[in-house]
Amino acid sequence: MGRSGKGVRRSSSTAQEIFAVGLVILFLMVAGAAGLFIFDQVRQFIAASDMLPDFTIEHNETGDVSYEPGQPLPRWEGTERVNILVMGIDQREHEQGPWRTDTMLVLTIDPATMSGGMLSIPRDLWVPIPGYEEGRINTAHYIGELDDYPGGGSALAAKTVQYNLGVPIHHYVRVNFTAFEQLVDLIGGVDVYVEDEIVDSTYPDGAYGYDPLYISAGWQHFDGEMALKYARTRHTAGGDFDRAKRQQQVILAVFERVTRPDLLPQLAPRASELWRTLQGSMATELTLDEVLALAQLASEVDSDNIRYGVIDEHYTQFWKTPDEQEVLIPLRDRMRELRDYIFTTTTPPLQADDPAARLEAEGATIEVLNGTTTAGLAALVAEHLQQQGFQVARADNADRSDYADTLIIVHTAKVYTAEYLARLLDLPLTAVVHGADDPTADYDISVIVGAGYQPPEQQ
Numbered sequence: 001m002g003r004s005g006k007g008v009r010r011s012s013s014t015a016q017e018i019f020a021v022g023l024v025i026l027f028l029m030v031a032g033a034a035g036l037f038i039f040d041q042v043r044q045f046i047a048a049s050d051m052l053p054d055f056t057i058e059h060n061e062t063g064d065v066s067y068e069p070g071q072p073l074p075r076w077e078g079t080e081r082v083n084i085l086v087m088g089i090d091q092r093e094h095e096q097g098p099w100r101t102d103t104m105l106v107l108t109i110d111p112a113t114m115s116g117g118m119l120s121i122p123r124d125l126w127v128p129i130p131g132y133e134e135g136r137i138n139t140a141h142y143i144g145e146l147d148d149y150p151g152g153g154s155a156l157a158a159k160t161v162q163y164n165l166g167v168p169i170h171h172y173v174r175v176n177f178t179a180f181e182q183l184v185d186l187i188g189g190v191d192v193y194v195e196d197e198i199v200d201s202t203y204p205d206g207a208y209g210y211d212p213l214y215i216s217a218g219w220q221h222f223d224g225e226m227a228l229k230y231a232r233t234r235h236t237a238g239g240d241f242d243r244a245k246r247q248q249q250v251i252l253a254v255f256e257r258v259t260r261p262d263l264l265p266q267l268a269p270r271a272s273e274l275w276r277t278l279q280g281s282m283a284t285e286l287t288l289d290e291v292l293a294l295a296q297l298a299s300e301v302d303s304d305n306i307r308y309g310v311i312d313e314h315y316t317q318f319w320k321t322p323d324e325q326e327v328l329i330p331l332r333d334r335m336r337e338l339r340d341y342i343f344t345t346t347t348p349p350l351q352a353d354d355p356a357a358r359l360e361a362e363g364a365t366i367e368v369l370n371g372t373t374t375a376g377l378a379a380l381v382a383e384h385l386q387q388q389g390f391q392v393a394r395a396d397n398a399d400r401s402d403y404a405d406t407l408i409i410v411h412t413a414k415v416y417t418a419e420y421l422a423r424l425l426d427l428p429l430t431a432v433v434h435g436a437d438d439p440t441a442d443y444d445i446s447v448i449v450g451a452g453y454q455p456p457e458q459q
Contacts, residue, residue: 076293081110081343084286084294085158085172087141088180098145098153101138102177102232103247106161106169108343109298116298117307117342119165120244125311126319126327127164129156136327137164141174154283164330167343171286177232179281181224183254189223190253192230193407193433200233218404222250241312249434307342307413311335314440355420359389364417364444367394371403371448381425381449388424390417393443403450409433411441418445425453 076082088103102123109116123138132143137160143149144156158169184190198215205211213229222230231247286294315335316328366385370378382395408431410418418432425447 076111076290076297079112081108081112082294083108083167083170083343085154085161085169087154087157087172087174089141089174089176098142100136100142101140101157101174104137104157104161105244106165106167106342108167109294109301111297113305114301115305115307116301117309119308119339119342120247120310121161122241122244122311122316122328124326124328125164125316126321126329127160129160130163131156136325137161165339166336167339171284171290173282173284173286175282177228181228182281184222184224184227187254187257189221190227190250190257191219191221191430192227192249192253193219193405193430194230195407195433198230198233203229203233217402227253241310244310244312245434308434309338309342311338358416359420362414362417362444363391364412364414365391365393366417366421366445366447367396367443368392368447368449369396369398371398371401371406372451372453373401374451377449377453380455381447381453384455385421385424385447390421398448403448404452405431406450406453407431407433407446407448409446409448410444411446412444414444421445421447 084107086103086105086107087101089099089101100123104121104123106119106121107116108118121137123136125137126134127137128134129137129140129143135143137157140160141153141157144151144153146153149156154172154174158172162169194215194217197217198213200213201210203211203213213233215226215230220226220230227250231250232243233246234243284291311330315331315338317331318326319329320326368378368382368385370376378395378397382392386392406425406427408418408421408425408427410432415432415434419429421427422429422431
């Protein structure tokens with residue numbers, strides 16, 4: 001971006017802090033679950049901060065990053081929708097590859113309508129691989145590397161996703177999990193709410209053996225290693241579909257932590273360390289200028305104009321191949337509906353100063369579930385919400401009665417209503433849990449009342 005970095009002086013701490021935020025956004029994009037549903041929070045954070053003086057980033061001859069204050073941030077100049085394939089590879093330190101993709105998702109943003117979305121793809125999806133036979137979609141990268149495909153495994157993986165989704169893939173980002181662990185550790189770990197205990201006796205170790213995993217239900221503080229295990233384990237009722245949800249949950253927790261005002265000053269001096277970690281652990285044909293420009297563009301997208309989803313059991317069916325592989329066959333008609341939901345233009349959001357109109361436009365249906373031993377609590381909360389004009393379609397008991405905290409689980413894209421409910425019930429926004437987006441869900445939102453809930457008359 002501009003002049004050579006030779007002899008450029010270091011910038012002010014303000015510019016360093018902005019760059020740290022830029023690296024965090026880059027990390028979120030690269031890690032694969034910085035779902036566009038959280039970019040509205042990025043926008044609000046930047047708008048509320050005093051870190052707005054412009055700057056540029058330059059690279060000197062040694063590859064280090066230096067700063068030059070007073071220059072504008074890069075802007076995305078394109079007007080067409082941009083789709084980016086993000087891949088996490090199961091790379092082991094002592095191996096030379098090639099590797100399969102353990103995580104695949106597509107991020108999309110439309111500069112013309114300022115809308116975006118994210119679609120998670122299960123690794124066991126059984127699809128045609130262009131130029132090769134059918135196989136699991138996660139083998140496309142492996143085959144491309146092994147067969148010296150033009151552009152490598154990432155290019156073949158992108159072509160495979162494009163062929164099977166029917167949308168163009170303009171860019172790719174590939175990251176290994178070592179970088180994920182290191183970056184979570186650099187920010188001091190993350191806090192995640194685990195809905196159900198996890199018992200995985202066959203979680204893989206780094207040497208083709210097992211590293212038994214147990215995580216109890218409730219709030220947990222994870223270091224990098226545990227955050228990765230939580231995001232990668234498959235041994236829950238939902239298998240790969242649950243994994244996609246947990247990956248989004250972990251990265252949301254990362255984002256919430258790094259945007260804490262008390263943490264940013266600690267991250268700023270480590271900007272170069274963060275950048276070096278990323279440089280050694282990712283591959284992309286996007287330049288740093290382009291990544292920052294996309295991050296800047298994405299930060300301006302309103303949360304109501306963002307859609308996300310998972311190709312889960314609603315869009316696939318289980319099948320066993322002749323050689324006994326358990327895979328997922330895509331239900332093409334249903335999958336096409338989900339694709340169109342994610343990759344078509346959304347309706348422009350209503351004004352933020354008209355909450356009643358926004359709530360009416362979403363028209364969310366709600367179920368209230370009692371997660372405690374206090375009889376009648378769900379009915380009490382349901383009555384309170386109905387008095388406020390919400391559509392409460394069901395009040396019942398939850399799956400268990402030991403919820404300590406109240407949760408608001410969003411099953412569809414009606415996030416505004418969920419966050420409004422959190423404020424109405426005097427809950428932190430961290431109480432809002434983003435489930436896998438399912439337009440066919442029976443209810444848009446589930447409110448699980450925990451033991452810490454206080455009825456309105458006792459507040």
